[in-house]
Amino acid sequence: MLFMLAGFAVIGALCLASFFSDSIISARRADALSELPSQTVTVRTGDSLWRIAEQHGREGYATADLVAWIEDANSLSAATIVPGQQLVVPMAS
Structure with a gap:
């Protein structure tokens, strides 16, 4: 029983770490994309x-990120x- 609780705690901690890591990466990507020069088509x-x-x-930006940038x-x-x-x-570029 104790091992199961410890396992759930570890899994929960890993999920939280992953969530916050993804959030930080997304925020940095959004900041970088916001600085791109733009044009109208x-x-x-x-x-x-x-x-x-x-x-x-x-270069250096995924197409999916650029689609999201255009949508925003x-x-x-x-x-x-x-x-x-x-x-x-x-x-x-």
Whole structure:
């Protein structure tokens, strides 16, 4: 019984450490992304946020992070974009 309680305590501590570590990494990534120079682009037929993020990729940044940056910068609540829409995106490196 004592070993089970100790095991649960260790697992709980590891989960908390992982959570806080992920939070710190996310905050640092967000800070770095917020400093990127940006530009405005017009959405074309067939575009997606993923494709736009790939086209305006920055070395050292994952496409998923750039998609999140574009969503945040443009106050998008969904990944739906339409042709003709203007989006703020990071400048390609």
